[in-house]
Amino acid sequence: xxxxxxxxxxxxxxxxxxxxxxxxxxxxxxxxxxxxxxxxxxxxxxxxxxxxxxxxxxxxxxxxxxxxxxxxxxxxxxxxxxxxxxxxxxxxxxxxxxxxxxxxxxxxxxxxxxxxxxxxxxxxxxxxxxxxxxxxxxxxxxxxxxxxxxxxxxxxxxxxxxxxxxxxxxxxxxxxxxxxxxxxxxxxxxxxxxxxxxxxxxxxxxxxxxxxxxxxxxxxxxxxxxxxxxxxxxxxxxxxxxxxxxxx
Numbered sequence: 073x074x075x076x077x078x079x080x081x082x083x084x085x086x087x088x089x090x091x092x093x094x095x096x097x098x099x100x101x102x103x104x105x106x107x108x109x110x111x112x113x114x115x116x117x118x119x120x121x122x123x124x125x126x127x128x129x130x131x132x133x134x135x136x137x138x139x140x141x142x143x144x145x146x147x148x149x150x151x152x153x154x155x156x157x158x159x160x161x162x163x164x165x166x167x168x169x170x171x172x173x174x175x176x177x178x179x180x181x182x183x184x185x186x187x188x189x190x191x192x193x194x195x196x197x198x199x200x201x202x203x204x205x206x207x208x209x210x211x212x213x214x215x216x217x218x219x220x221x222x223x224x225x226x227x228x229x230x231x232x233x234x235x236x237x238x239x240x241x242x243x244x245x246x247x248x249x250x251x252x253x254x255x256x257x258x259x260x261x262x263x264x265x266x267x268x269x270x271x272x273x274x275x276x277x278x279x280x281x282x283x284x285x286x287x288x289x290x291x292x293x294x295x296x297x298x299x300x301x302x303x304x305x306x307x308x309x310x311x312x313x314x315x316x317x318x319x320x
Contacts, residue, residue, distance in 0.1 A: 115164075117143040117151040120287040122162045124204065125153070127291065129160025133206035133298060139279065140184030142203045143287060144194050148172070152190060155182040185255070192259050193283050196266050200283045202290040207279035210301035214308075215248050215276040222247045223274065225300050233296030234271045246280075246297070247273045271297055 121141045128134045128141075139159050142152035150170050153159065157166040169177040172195065174187040184190075190203040214223055222245040225231060229240045237244070247265050252258040252275075262273065272282035272293065282297055284290035 113145050113147070114149070114151065114169075117145055117149075118164050118167045120202070121151060121153065121167050122164070124202075124287055124291055125159035125162045128204070128206050128294070129158070131208075131295075131298070133208045133279075133294075134159040135207060138207040140186055140190070140205045142187070142190040144201050150191065150194065152183045152187050155184050188255050189259055189262070189281060192262065193266075193281070196263070197283065199285050201285045202287040203281065203283040204290050204294045205279060205281050206294065206298070208298050208301065210298060210305045211274050211280045212277055214301055214305055215274045215278070218248055218276075220248075223301070223304065225271070225304060228300050228303060230296045230299055231271075233292055237270070244271050246271050246301075249273060249275050251276050251278045271300075 120143055124141050125134065125139075128139060133139065137156050137158055140153045141159065142150055144150050150172065151167050152170050153162065154166050154168050168181045168183055170183050170187055170191070171177060172191060174183065174191045176183055186205060189205070193203050194200050224243060224245050226243040227240055231237050231240055231242055231244060234244065245268075247269065249258060249261050252261075258275070265273070272280055274280050280294070280297060280301075282290055282294040284293055
């Protein structure tokens with residue numbers, strides 16, 4: 073799944089309400105670590121992450137302190153959520169800057185544990201501008217019961233939200249990777265399939281990764297994927313229930 077924009081037929085309203093980022097009145101008193109408070113591009117990236125975190129929390133995709141979100145600015149800087157923060161209650165302080173290889177720019181700050189997976193996507197897809205990772209019930213359960221190496225989505229109208237998809241008459245694979253606390257090792261497994269991903273990927277028993285050229289597109293794709301995973305989970309439940317009734 074590259075970062076370019078796909079069909080918007082299933083995207084819906086992804087922008088949410090505007091959030092203001094407070095800038096200190098007395099700029100002379102701003103410390104070097106806070107200088108970005110006067111940086112409109114950084115403020116916009118932080119506001120986009122805060123809005124996305126709120127939206128994901130409202131849908132139950134980032135329970136407790138789960139999930140992580142990031143934006144790559146036009147100048148190459150990467151803004152990512154700080155480790156341990158609840159994504160539904162983010163503030164500007166909950167977003168920090170990291171280098172291209174995931175190291176915090178300000179010593180002592182801790183980015184989300186899986187920041188390197190975000191950096192991997194930015195390195196592989198030059199036009200990627202936002203990455204979202206959530207822990208929904210559908211992605212967690214489906215990946216746990218799957219016997220294949222991917223979840224296959226077919227004939228759903230909402231498939232058109234993904235890049236290059238113009239009809240429901242298609243079949244997309246969402247790869248499943250084993251959950252691994254060794255993130256560099258996990259990233260090596262993911263790297264083998266990145267070029268083939270049109271709808272992101274799932275870490276087994278963990279959650280999804282989705283990205284796009286900007287936050288609005290990434291959110292549209294995440295909402296599309298989560299909707300489809302929920303549909304697939306419900307479809308399988310109904311098929312199983314019907315089969316059980318037929319047997320009895």
